[in-house]
Amino acid sequence: MRLLELSPRLRAVAGLVPPGARLADVGTDHAYLPVCLIQRGVIPGAIASDLRPGPLERARATLERYGITQGQIQLRLCDGLAGIRPEEADAVTIAGMGGETIAAILAAAPWTRQGSRSLILQPMSAQEDLRRWLGENGYIIEREVLSREGETLYLALLARPGSMPSMTPAQLWAGRQERGQEEPLRLAYLEHLLGRARRAAEGLGRSSRPGDAARLEEMRPVMDGLTEMMEEWKAWQR
């Protein structure tokens, strides 16, 4: 049987799924992630859900193509985790969606804040909002992993129910960094974020809209913190 190969982005997500987990893959679309994990024996089975019938049809086609039964992967049409019971999943993946959508899906399922559940989240936008939301709503970020496809860097993070120490503005943008952390793309990520913060600050500096001066002030600790993180990271690599 042909093995399904994941893109670097989804491979990073797959690498954070605990072996043996009963997985719920929310917003599965083609169901590539659960199919790959089952084929490789990482997980015994999964629920693959999506909000729309079209993506679930694509998921069904992937199952057929790779010889996976609907006993191994149950397909569910539902919004977020609304059609999945807490006892059915000890790991949840939500990948390829905006950070706000991911937060809304978790907010609507308070059971994701209980037990020792693994939540593997891959936001395509609003990463800082998602980190803040997780910290304020009873989750702790345990690991962050970066991947690259072409010029684009992607973040995947592993969160669990827990109490997270508060983060500085720069940590909300870039996550925490620790000495000894293995992350070959960390410097490129910090450079990318600092460029984005500087462009945002330049725009705010030119603006005369009410509130933008205050927003510019909020950007300063972000830029300073990101610059310090870059210096610290470089020093650790020497």
Ligand SMILES: C[S@@+](CC[C@H](N)C(=O)[O-])C[C@H]1O[C@@H](n2cnc3c(N)ncnc32)[C@H](O)[C@@H]1O
């Ligand atoms: C860009 S695809 C990502 C597919 C796959 N998870 C990945 O990372 O490659 C986003 C999928 O999420 C689904 N989706 C969006 N909002 C959702 C929600 N609230 N609940 C379930 N699925 C949702 C969309 O229908 C779409 O199939």
